[in-house]
Amino acid sequence: MVAQEDVIELAKRRGFFFGANGAYGGVAGFYTYGPNGAAVKDNLESAWRDRFTVRQGNMEIEAPTIMPEAVFEASGHLDGFDDMLVECPECGESHRADHLTEDNTDIEEAESLPVPEVEELIREHDLRCPSCDAALSGEPVEEFNLMFETSIGPGTGQPGYLRPETAQGIFVEFPRLKEYxxxxxxxxxxxxxxxxRNEISPRKGIIRVREFTQAELETFIDPEEDEPPLHEVEDVEVTLYPATEQEDEEGEAYTTTVGEAIEKGVIGSDWVGYYLGVAQGWYERVGVDMDRFRFRQHLPGELAHYAADCWDAESEVGAAGIAAGSSGDGEEPRDGGDWIEITGFAYRSDYDLSKHAEHSGESFTVFKQYDEPKTVERAAVDPDMATLGPEFGGDAGAVADALQTLAERDPDAFDANEVEVEVDGDEMTVDSDVANFSVETVTENGEHITPHVVEPSFGIDRIVYTVIEHAYRTDEVDDEERTYLALDPEMAATDAAVFPLVSNDDRLLDLADEVTGDLRAAGLSVEYDDSGSIGRRYRRQDEVGTPFCVTVDRDGVEGDDPDTVTVRERDSARQVRVPVREVADELDALLDPEDDRAFDALTAAYDEIETGVETA
RNA sequence: GCGCCGUUGGUCCAGUGGUAGGACAUUAGCUUCCCAAGCUAAUAGCCCGGGUUCAAUUCCCGGACGGCGCACCA
Known part of the structure; x- marks a missing residue:
């Protein structure tokens, strides 16, 4: 049994996700979330917002998805997001033209060369196809940019691009955000x-798509002073797969604590380490199986140009399924699946803000006040432009600038009667008097610094997929096979389902309606179902991961005691009889992520029902 | 983008040069007091375009989509 196929089949059949635009044949790389999937995704985003925005005291924004070309010129996506491909005329293999060139010539950074030059280099060096050794000389080098281009406004308008990462929307707005x-x-x-991202070849269902959802946090720090609150996470256990282990044939991932990994220098950045620790707890909370999870460090060659140290959170998917009975101990041997990146943790330094400052001319800095104002002596000139102007004509301004530069570099030069400065290669001589040299005493209260950025960037869709696949279970209930999703209640699309046990008794139908209303009024997402046998209805809910089913039966409405209903827990199929007037509060408490209460709290407080149903 | 393989009700499959069948699911009804498979009935399908042919879901070509491999994944 391959879990991934089963998960995809379930996802289609039960409305989690499916290829979009099927009526028109579909187009690769685009998916629609059905009712259940959209709800799970929304729950996941809420859990993320709770942890990374609210609890961290951060602020959330919503920037446009389309931004003008200049933004991506600055960010480097316009150039750096290009791939140069050359196709072999014999075997049809596509190769990275820039990589071929770098590998076979002395050229470095071939990526930054214009296409015709790369074509010329291929010809000059008679580069050959690495697969079949056919000559590539004369073959065209195609440029492929992974950004979707569009046109803003009527006519030809101005070029715009759909953002390839949400981060740029934050960086670009930094000048205002820092005010807030x-x-x-x-x-x-x-x-x-x-x-x-206009992927060349979208693959693996929802894992690699052209439109996806990111949840990103950009932390702006003073690299010299700001330290993360490491004490919060130093004891958090994490599975790490550092670069050294990846490069060692016998290397493997190991478990340690965040604190120890930082202390030993395995994790290079305190801030990255801090977020690894925070994220670890969050992954557990949303139901990622920690036996199929690790943090993998980027290999040196894999690092983005701006990143000093970078770790990915990865989950293993597509492994042969594991039976529910063995999921707890994790001892069952499993065929290896694919490790997919679900989050990147990058130390982006001041790369992005500096680039935007450079290209936009705006200030992307924060003024950092000193503890004590500094008094410094500063050499300055105040050239007499009425003299310089007639003397140097159009060069006068440049001469004045050169005098200032000289004053900063070599104040003693102004002791002489004349000073010499160089402007555009020409030596200019100026009377010292004209320069009006002086040493001023100025008070500096602080300095403008460009913050560094620490970025955890989550791929929501891949996490949704992981959470569903890791929750996928099969077992037997009463000797009948069952498929269910052991989703954390916080993630489940539906909180509870309500059933009248049989549909030929109006008392049960009426009470089921009433209970449904009560639960919905309490804010629960409730499904009502009176169709088919009770077992069938339980299975329907099990399969989409609904954590609790409430069944209205005759035993509960007969007699003089207050009406009761049964509440069934998904994974164990255990049942407890709860008074109708309590059921909304009890379920609400069970579903509250803040409340550790488990189903046992119900079985302790009320009568557990001997169902005789066995799960195995 | 390249190569190989595939595409038949909602889902999973069978099958055919003369427009198709099953299972599950769904709906209606019967039955039914707790874990999918009781009874009756209903709904629903040959990926798209072109070609060959009297006739194409079937054969051929192209495309789209999917799986795998290569490449790509900043």
Whole structure:
């Protein structure tokens, strides 16, 4: 049994997700979330918002998905997001033209060369296809940019691009965002929303798509002063797969604590380590199986140009399924699945803010006040432009600038009667008097610094998939096979289902309606179902992961005692009889992520029913 | 993008040069007091375009989509 096929089949049949636009044949890389999937995704985003925005004291924004070309010129996506491909005329293999060139010539950074030059290099060096050794000389080099381009406004308009990561929307707005943070570091800005990449070859269902949802946190820090609150996470256990282990043939992932990994230098950045610790708890909360989870460090060659240290959170999917009975101990041997990146933790330094500052001319800095104002002596000139102007004509301004530069570098030069400066290669001589040299005493209250950025970037869709696949179970209930999703109640699309045990008794139908209303009034997402046998209805809910089923039976409405209903727990199929007037409060408490209460609390407080149903 | 394989009700499959059948699911009714398979009935399908043919779901070509491999994944 391959879990991935079963999960995809279930996802289609039960409305979690499916390829979009099927009526028109579909287009690769786009998926629609059905009712259950949309609800799970929404729950996951809420859990993320709770942990990474609210609990971290960060602020969330929502920026446009389309941004003008200039943004991506600055971010480097316009150039750096390009791949140069050359296709072999013999065997049809596509190769990275820039990589081929770098591997076979002395050229470095071939990626930054224009296409015609790369074509020329291929010809000059008679580069050959690495697969079949056919000559590539004369073959065209195609450029492929992974960004979706569009046109803003009527006519040809101005070029715009769908953002390839939500992060740019945060970086670009930094000048205002820092105001909202009252100009104090550190602060964090989050965003949850779609991002777009025109993948060459979308694959693996919802794992690799062209439109996907990211949840990103950009933490802006003062690299010299700000430290993460490591004490919060130092004892958190994590499974790490550092670069050294990946490069060692016998290397493997191991378990340690965040604190120890930082202390030993395995994790290079305190901030990255901190977020690994925070994220670890969050993954557990949303139901990622920790036996199929690890943090993997990027290999040196894999690092983005701006990143000093980078770790991915990865989950293992597509492994042969595990039976429910063995899922607890995790001892069952499993065929290996694919490790997929579900989050990237990057130390982006000041790369992004500096680039946007450079290209936009705006200030992407924060003014950092010194504890004590500094008094410094500063050499300055105040050239007499009325003299310089007539003397140097159009060069006068440049001469004045050169004098200032000289004053900073070599104040003693102004002791002489004349000073010499160089402008555009020409030596210019100026009377020292004209320069009006002086040494001023100025008070500096602080400095403008460009914050560094620490970024955890979550791929929501892949986490949704992971959570569903890791929750996928099969077992037997009363000797009948069952498929169910052991989703955490916080993630489940539906909180509870309500059934009249049989549909030929109006008392049961009426009370079931009433209970449904009560639960919905309490804010629960409730499904009502009176169709088919009771077992069938339980299975329907099991299969989409509804954690609790409430059944109205005749025993509960007969007699003089207050009406009762049965509450069934999904995974164990155990049941407890609860008074109707209590059921909304009890379920609400069971479903509250803040409340550790388990089903046992119900069986302790009320009568558990001997169902005689066995799960195995 | 390249190569190989595939595409038949909602889902999973069988099958055919003369427009198709099952299972599960769904709906209606019967039955039914707790774990999918009791009874009756109903709904629903040959990926798209072109070609060959009297006739194409079937054969051929192209495309789309999916799976795998290569490449790609900043």
């Amino acid at each position: 943070a009252r100009n104090r570091l550190p602060f964090g800005v989050t965003q949850i929303g779609p991002a777009y």
